[in-house]
Amino acid sequence: MTGKLQAAILAACEAELLTQRWRQPPALYFLTLQRHGPGLRRARFLPPRFWHVWDRPVEGLAALADDAGEYAPLLQAAAPPALYGVGFMAEAWEVATEADDSAGKRRQDHLDAMAHRLFARPDRRELRTLVAVDRTGLTYTCSVHRDTGLAESLVLRRDPEHTALGAVPDALDSLVQSLLGVMLPPRPPDPEFFRQAAP
Numbered sequence: 001m002t003g004k005l006q007a008a009i010l011a012a013c014e015a016e017l018l019t020q021r022w023r024q025p026p027a028l029y030f031l032t033l034q035r036h037g038p039g040l041r042r043a044r045f046l047p048p049r050f051w052h053v054w055d056r057p058v059e060g061l062a063a064l065a066d067d068a069g070e071y072a073p074l075l076q077a078a079a080p081p082a083l084y085g086v087g088f089m090a091e092a093w094e095v096a097t098e099a100d101d102s103a104g105k106r107r108q109d110h111l112d113a114m115a116h117r118l119f120a121r122p123d124r125r126e127l128r129t130l131v132a133v134d135r136t137g138l139t140y141t142c143s144v145h146r147d148t149g150l151a152e153s154l155v156l157r158r159d160p161e162h163t164a165l166g167a168v169p170d171a172l173d174s175l176v177q178s179l180l181g182v183m184l185p186p187r188p189p190d191p192e193f194f195r196q197a198a199p
Contacts, residue, residue: 010142045074058090069178088171095118
Protein backbone atom coordinates (compact mmCIF):
# COMPACT_ATOMS: atom_id res chain seq x y z
CA MET A 1 0.00 0.00 0.00
CA THR A 2 1.35 3.39 -0.98
CA GLY A 3 0.68 6.41 1.23
CA LYS A 4 0.14 9.97 0.06
CA LEU A 5 3.77 10.96 0.60
CA GLN A 6 5.10 7.94 -1.26
CA ALA A 7 2.66 8.54 -4.13
CA ALA A 8 3.79 12.17 -4.32
CA ILE A 9 7.47 11.13 -4.38
CA LEU A 10 6.74 8.64 -7.18
CA ALA A 11 4.91 11.37 -9.12
CA ALA A 12 7.90 13.72 -8.71
CA CYS A 13 10.29 11.01 -9.95
CA GLU A 14 8.07 10.23 -12.92
CA ALA A 15 7.71 13.92 -13.81
CA GLU A 16 11.50 14.34 -13.75
CA LEU A 17 11.97 11.35 -16.05
CA LEU A 18 9.35 12.52 -18.52
CA THR A 19 10.86 16.01 -18.85
CA GLN A 20 14.33 14.72 -19.78
CA ARG A 21 15.57 14.30 -23.35
CA TRP A 22 17.27 11.07 -24.39
CA ARG A 23 21.06 10.76 -24.52
CA GLN A 24 21.56 12.77 -21.33
CA PRO A 25 24.42 12.05 -18.92
CA PRO A 26 23.56 10.29 -15.67
CA ALA A 27 22.65 12.49 -12.73
CA LEU A 28 22.59 12.39 -8.96
CA TYR A 29 19.51 13.96 -7.35
CA PHE A 30 18.58 15.28 -3.94
CA LEU A 31 15.07 14.28 -2.87
CA THR A 32 13.57 17.10 -0.80
CA LEU A 33 10.41 17.66 1.19
CA GLN A 34 9.08 21.20 1.01
CA ARG A 35 5.85 22.69 2.28
CA HIS A 36 4.30 22.18 -1.17
CA GLY A 37 5.43 18.54 -1.33
CA PRO A 38 8.38 16.44 -2.46
CA GLY A 39 10.72 17.44 -5.24
CA LEU A 40 13.93 16.40 -6.96
CA ARG A 41 16.90 18.70 -7.39
CA ARG A 42 19.81 17.73 -9.61
CA ALA A 43 23.10 17.72 -7.69
CA ARG A 44 25.21 20.26 -9.58
CA PHE A 45 28.50 19.68 -7.77
CA LEU A 46 29.38 16.74 -10.06
CA PRO A 47 30.47 17.82 -13.54
CA PRO A 48 28.94 15.74 -16.38
CA ARG A 49 32.43 14.46 -17.28
CA PHE A 50 32.55 12.73 -13.86
CA TRP A 51 30.36 9.96 -15.27
CA HIS A 52 32.58 9.46 -18.35
CA VAL A 53 35.55 8.40 -16.22
CA TRP A 54 33.80 5.09 -15.57
CA ASP A 55 32.95 2.28 -17.98
CA ARG A 56 29.41 2.33 -16.60
CA PRO A 57 27.68 5.17 -14.72
CA VAL A 58 26.79 2.88 -11.83
CA GLU A 59 30.52 2.40 -11.20
CA GLY A 60 30.84 6.16 -10.69
CA LEU A 61 27.88 6.16 -8.31
CA ALA A 62 29.38 3.22 -6.37
CA ALA A 63 32.76 4.99 -6.16
CA LEU A 64 31.07 8.13 -4.87
CA ALA A 65 29.19 6.08 -2.26
CA ASP A 66 32.31 4.13 -1.26
CA ASP A 67 34.09 7.41 -0.62
CA ALA A 68 31.05 9.15 0.89
CA GLY A 69 33.03 9.94 4.03
CA GLU A 70 35.75 11.62 2.00
CA TYR A 71 33.20 13.52 -0.08
CA ALA A 72 30.94 14.27 2.91
CA PRO A 73 31.83 17.99 3.15
CA LEU A 74 31.18 18.46 -0.57
CA LEU A 75 27.96 16.44 -0.47
CA GLN A 76 26.66 18.18 2.64
CA ALA A 77 27.49 21.63 1.27
CA ALA A 78 25.60 20.82 -1.94
CA ALA A 79 22.60 19.21 -0.20
CA PRO A 80 19.48 21.34 0.33
CA PRO A 81 18.25 21.85 3.91
CA ALA A 82 15.01 19.89 3.39
CA LEU A 83 16.89 16.75 2.27
CA TYR A 84 14.83 13.55 2.52
CA GLY A 85 16.73 11.15 0.25
CA VAL A 86 18.98 10.67 -2.75
CA GLY A 87 18.26 9.53 -6.31
CA PHE A 88 20.14 8.49 -9.43
CA MET A 89 19.01 8.72 -13.05
CA ALA A 90 20.63 6.97 -16.01
CA GLU A 91 19.80 5.38 -19.32
CA ALA A 92 20.16 1.61 -19.57
CA TRP A 93 19.17 -1.57 -21.36
CA GLU A 94 16.81 -4.21 -20.08
CA VAL A 95 15.17 -7.40 -21.24
CA ALA A 96 11.57 -8.14 -20.39
CA THR A 97 11.03 -10.59 -17.56
CA GLU A 98 7.65 -12.25 -17.31
CA ALA A 99 6.11 -14.02 -14.32
CA ASP A 100 6.02 -17.32 -16.21
CA ASP A 101 9.66 -17.19 -17.38
CA SER A 102 11.63 -20.35 -16.70
CA ALA A 103 14.37 -20.40 -14.10
CA GLY A 104 16.84 -20.90 -16.97
CA LYS A 105 15.71 -17.72 -18.75
CA ARG A 106 15.85 -15.74 -15.52
CA ARG A 107 19.35 -17.04 -14.83
CA GLN A 108 20.49 -16.14 -18.35
CA ASP A 109 18.94 -12.67 -18.08
CA HIS A 110 20.74 -12.15 -14.78
CA LEU A 111 24.08 -13.42 -16.15
CA ASP A 112 23.78 -11.15 -19.19
CA ALA A 113 22.94 -8.18 -16.98
CA MET A 114 25.84 -8.86 -14.61
CA ALA A 115 28.25 -9.28 -17.55
CA HIS A 116 26.90 -6.10 -19.21
CA ARG A 117 25.78 -7.97 -22.34
CA LEU A 118 22.19 -6.75 -22.54
CA PHE A 119 23.08 -4.22 -25.24
CA ALA A 120 23.91 -7.13 -27.57
CA ARG A 121 20.64 -8.99 -27.14
CA PRO A 122 18.00 -8.69 -29.87
CA ASP A 123 15.22 -8.52 -27.23
CA ARG A 124 16.75 -5.53 -25.44
CA ARG A 125 14.81 -2.36 -24.68
CA GLU A 126 16.24 1.05 -23.90
CA LEU A 127 14.95 2.86 -20.87
CA ARG A 128 15.67 5.78 -18.64
CA THR A 129 15.43 4.97 -14.97
CA LEU A 130 15.42 6.94 -11.75
CA VAL A 131 15.96 5.14 -8.47
CA ALA A 132 15.69 7.00 -5.15
CA VAL A 133 16.04 5.97 -1.52
CA ASP A 134 14.46 8.01 1.26
CA ARG A 135 15.53 8.39 4.88
CA THR A 136 13.11 5.65 5.99
CA GLY A 137 14.70 3.11 3.61
CA LEU A 138 11.92 2.97 1.03
CA THR A 139 13.15 2.64 -2.55
CA TYR A 140 11.36 4.36 -5.42
CA THR A 141 11.95 3.05 -8.93
CA CYS A 142 10.64 4.79 -12.02
CA SER A 143 11.43 3.97 -15.62
CA VAL A 144 10.38 5.21 -19.03
CA HIS A 145 10.81 2.99 -22.09
CA ARG A 146 12.11 4.77 -25.13
CA ASP A 147 10.00 2.80 -27.61
CA THR A 148 6.65 3.39 -25.89
CA GLY A 149 7.19 6.45 -23.69
CA LEU A 150 5.25 4.66 -20.97
CA ALA A 151 6.33 5.13 -17.38
CA GLU A 152 6.36 2.43 -14.70
CA SER A 153 6.80 3.24 -11.03
CA LEU A 154 7.05 1.24 -7.81
CA VAL A 155 7.69 1.79 -4.12
CA LEU A 156 9.72 -1.08 -2.71
CA ARG A 157 10.11 -2.05 0.92
CA ARG A 158 12.98 -4.04 2.38
CA ASP A 159 11.45 -7.47 2.47
CA PRO A 160 12.26 -10.51 0.32
CA GLU A 161 9.13 -10.08 -1.82
CA HIS A 162 9.40 -6.35 -2.54
CA THR A 163 12.93 -5.06 -2.57
CA ALA A 164 15.35 -3.42 -4.96
CA LEU A 165 18.68 -5.18 -5.36
CA GLY A 166 21.94 -4.20 -6.97
CA ALA A 167 24.69 -1.62 -7.04
CA VAL A 168 22.41 1.42 -7.47
CA PRO A 169 20.19 0.85 -4.40
CA ASP A 170 23.26 -0.15 -2.35
CA ALA A 171 25.12 3.03 -3.34
CA LEU A 172 22.07 5.21 -2.64
CA ASP A 173 21.71 3.56 0.79
CA SER A 174 25.31 4.57 1.60
CA LEU A 175 24.77 8.13 0.43
CA VAL A 176 21.53 8.51 2.39
CA GLN A 177 23.20 7.18 5.54
CA SER A 178 26.19 9.49 5.09
CA LEU A 179 24.20 12.62 4.25
CA LEU A 180 21.33 12.18 6.69
CA GLY A 181 23.08 10.36 9.53
CA VAL A 182 20.50 7.58 9.62
CA MET A 183 20.99 3.81 9.75
CA LEU A 184 18.92 2.02 7.14
CA PRO A 185 17.90 -1.60 7.68
CA PRO A 186 19.83 -4.09 5.54
CA ARG A 187 18.35 -5.28 2.27
CA PRO A 188 17.39 -8.95 2.08
CA PRO A 189 19.77 -11.33 0.31
CA ASP A 190 19.56 -11.92 -3.43
CA PRO A 191 16.90 -14.39 -4.55
CA GLU A 192 18.09 -17.98 -4.82
CA PHE A 193 18.12 -17.99 -8.65
CA PHE A 194 20.42 -14.93 -8.60
CA ARG A 195 22.84 -16.70 -6.27
CA GLN A 196 22.76 -19.81 -8.46
CA ALA A 197 23.49 -17.71 -11.51
CA ALA A 198 26.54 -16.00 -10.03
CA PRO A 199 29.49 -16.37 -12.41
